[in-house]
Amino acid sequence: MNKPLKQHLIDPEICIRCYTCEMTCPIQAITHDDMNVVVDADKCNFCMDCIPVCPTGSIDEWRVVETPYSLDEQFEWTELPEQAEISGGDDSTEALDEAMAALLAEAHAGAGGKSVAPASASKPSINLHTIGKPVTARVQGNYRLTAEGSDSDVRHIILDMAGAPFPVLEGQSIGIIPPGTDAEGKPHLPRLYSVSSPRDGERPGYANVSLTVKREPHGVGSNYVCDLSKGDEVQVTGPFGATFLLPDDPAARLLMICTGTGSAPFRAFTMRRQRMSAGAAGDMVLFFGARTPDSLPYFGPLKKVPDSLLKKHFAFSRVEGEEKQYVQDRMRAHEDEVAELLADPNTHIYVCGLRGMEAGVDEALANIAESIGLPWVTTRDAMRAEGRYHVETY
DSSP states (O other), X not given: OOOOEEEEXXXXXXXXXXXXXXXXXXXXXXXXXXXXXXXXXXXXXXXXXTTTXXXXXXXXXXXXXXXXXXXXXXXXXXXXXXXXXXXXXXHHHHXXXXXXXXXXXXXXXXXXXXXXXXXXXXXXXXXXBOSSSOEEEEEEEEEEOXXXXXXXXXXXXXXXXXXXXXXXXXXXXXXXXXXSBOTTSOBOOOEEEEBOSOTTTTTTTSSEEEEEEEOOTTOHHHHHHHTOOTTOEEEXXXXXXXXXXXXXXXXXXXXXXXXXXXXXXXXXXXXXXXXXXXXXXXXXXXXXXXXXXXXXXXXXXXXXXXTTTOEEEEEESOOTTSOOOOHHHHHXXXXXHHHHHHTXXXXXXXXXXXXXXXXXXXXXXXXXXXXXXXXXXXXXXHHHHTTOEEEEEO
16 A cells, blocks of 8 residues: 655635735645635655645645545535545555654644634635636726825725625625736636625615725736726626634624734624614624824724724824834733633634735734733634634735
8 A cells, every 4th residue: 555645725715816825835835726726645745844834724634545636526526525544454444544644743733724614604705706707897986985185095995896796794705807918818817805794785785885995006907906997897706715714603703813904804894783782782892003194994883983982092103203013013912801801712813915914913812812821822723723713814
């Protein structure tokens, strides 16, 4: 019998088709078709460069196999296969155990580790509209969220799905395909944006979704989206994401930490809670960081949301004459509030925004948890396994 082999795979249910892993892989071992992003077992050398760049942890999947799954097999998957038994008796079982031990020793958590959806979350629809068969949506509105003259141009985009089936949950993302081709003459890949509206639409009962998009100086996708006008048609893929979801348990408490456009899913969370229970649901606490108040999306509307529904803590890092503050600094300033949430088994933690925030937030959570006798790594990993800890950074 051939010695069992380890194979690197991607979870098609959790993958949000951002293609970051494919663009990062130094040996072009990752590829995609209209449906899935997959790893070529003939090329993969387990360099692990793709692991930390994945925002969802879907890249951190492995199986021990006698014969590697082919690309064609992986392209057909809607979910990962279970670990198959290795034939050949006790020797093969021992070889499997050794291979799995080696695999686990090499694999690491990546950006927040592999998440699990909250147990009470609704079942999401995944990848209904692909690159090959996108849905045509029409722009209903394009509104600037940040002040004119600020250093950040952030837009609120509303898309009408024109009657196409597009069930989307709070915390999911959609892809928008920019027109034209890249420097190599290939069609542009979809750019992923978190949905900032609740499941019943930006306007209740209408088939529309909203996005929160920041213009990047050289961003192909962001400039295209930010320049859209009312009535324009766009090609949309998705929805994507099966773990960064809102619990449907009204007693669930939410600790939400974000920067910039990472606020998009939390706007959706807040609107869903507001519509469903008029503030009677579990606590919602938001730590929101930006350079200045003028560059913080939804700053005005957020201030109008009552504290009985959403407790808000803003951190600004570039206000003239004031000391720089980041979200982790505000968390430490409200240590007792955060500690009480960490100690409650009904609390769900969500972190969303730029990847640079992740280390500081994790350190602050560790300091606060350990101040009340909770070992942070153990606590965090247990919360993740229970579907109560989620990180999506980019």
